[in-house]
Amino acid sequence: MKNANRQMKIQSDKEYSHIDFENGIIHGKLKQIRSSSNLDFDSKNPTLTSVWCCDIPAHLSKPLIMFIREFITPFDTKSLPHIKRFDKLDKKETQTYLRAIVCSQDFIEEIGSLKRYIEQNIERNDEFKNVKLYTKMVPMQQPGTKEVAQEWSQDYWPMSWKGNPYHQELKTCNIVLRKEQDAMTQLLTAVESAPSDLPIVTIFARENPGKDTHEIIKIFYDSRNNSFLEHSILNAIAGIADQEKCRRSKDNTITDTGYLCQNLLVYTSHEPCIMCCMALVHSRISKITYIKPIPSTGGLESHYQLGDRPSLNWRFKIWKWIGEEEVQKLESIDTVDRTTNFHA
Numbered sequence: 001m002k003n004a005n006r007q008m009k010i011q012s013d014k015e016y017s018h019i020d021f022e023n024g025i026i027h028g029k030l031k032q033i034r035s036s037s038n039l040d041f042d043s044k045n046p047t048l049t050s051v052w053c054c055d056i057p058a059h060l061s062k063p064l065i066m067f068i069r070e071f072i073t074p075f076d077t078k079s080l081p082h083i084k085r086f087d088k089l090d091k092k093e094t095q096t097y098l099r100a101i102v103c104s105q106d107f108i109e110e111i112g113s114l115k116r117y118i119e120q121n122i123e124r125n126d127e128f129k130n131v132k133l134y135t136k137m138v139p140m141q142q143p144g145t146k147e148v149a150q151e152w153s154q155d156y157w158p159m160s161w162k163g164n165p166y167h168q169e170l171k172t173c174n175i176v177l178r179k180e181q182d183a184m185t186q187l188l189t190a191v192e193s194a195p196s197d198l199p200i201v202t203i204f205a206r207e208n209p210g211k212d213t214h215e216i217i218k219i220f221y222d223s224r225n226n227s228f229l230e231h232s233i234l235n236a237i238a239g240i241a242d243q244e245k246c247r248r249s250k251d252n253t254i255t256d257t258g259y260l261c262q263n264l265l266v267y268t269s270h271e272p273c274i275m276c277c278m279a280l281v282h283s284r285i286s287k288i289t290y291i292k293p294i295p296s297t298g299g300l301e302s303h304y305q306l307g308d309r310p311s312l313n314w315r316f317k318i319w320k321w322i323g324e325e326e327v328q329k330l331e332s333i334d335t336v337d338r339t340t341n342f343h344a
């Protein structure tokens, strides 16, 4: 069992020379927005998420690990690095049994689809035919302290405690700088073409595993001159919702979770206002990256850290782009003073 967990871990033991843990900076260009108070959440009542599990005899752990590595990890956006993949069960007769987490239920919702996916892709698939799959609720966020990790291990599922959760996230976020740089370049090109009094732009994108760039879904501008609520983020959420409804109605292989922006990536020029941040929480995006902080009204680093609050039912990752070239370029385009009472 230890072996099984260790083998899963080997792939994440990379070099961390690109990470500045103390300041939360990756590649010198992306700053993790964090708040220490977020580690003191209600440990008695964590936000839970559903995962698919199975019990297997120990000799099937190897094909399962290979399957997870190749067919789950690269695609399942809900990574739960704080949760141990395998746990030892009591011996049944002479056999040692393990229970394992296969994937999140967000990734594959239905048991039938999961069974087919396993059967098509796993080695020794005949032996997996009789393996029973079941769901379990596990804590979505990382435990803030070692004691909480121990508590949750007893109450939910074995947790691994490796230190400060924000540091763990820096290690496991799998950011590909080339993809982020490309999204930023596209964002700034759009900013240049925006109306000069409102050079505020938002891009919605989708993860594109195995490809060189993210899939850019659409670029949205701020149009509050038409109507005062048309901030670029709100325009984007409305626009993506329309587009996604249309896409889903044409393609019945897409499982409809009801959340039209779920797990999308957001790139935006300015720190969004509180209203826009709440809309992003409700839309269940997975990550936001912005360039310019708005100290008076921003809802991320400036106020409330919306998107990373244990009390809300959805969390997304928050990054600020600090690459000098892009920051200066935005400054040179957006010369309006937005320090007082401007809502991006």
Ligand SMILES: [Zn+2]
Binding pocket: 231, 233, 272, 273, 274, 275, 276, 277, 343, 344
């Ligand atoms: Zn706004």
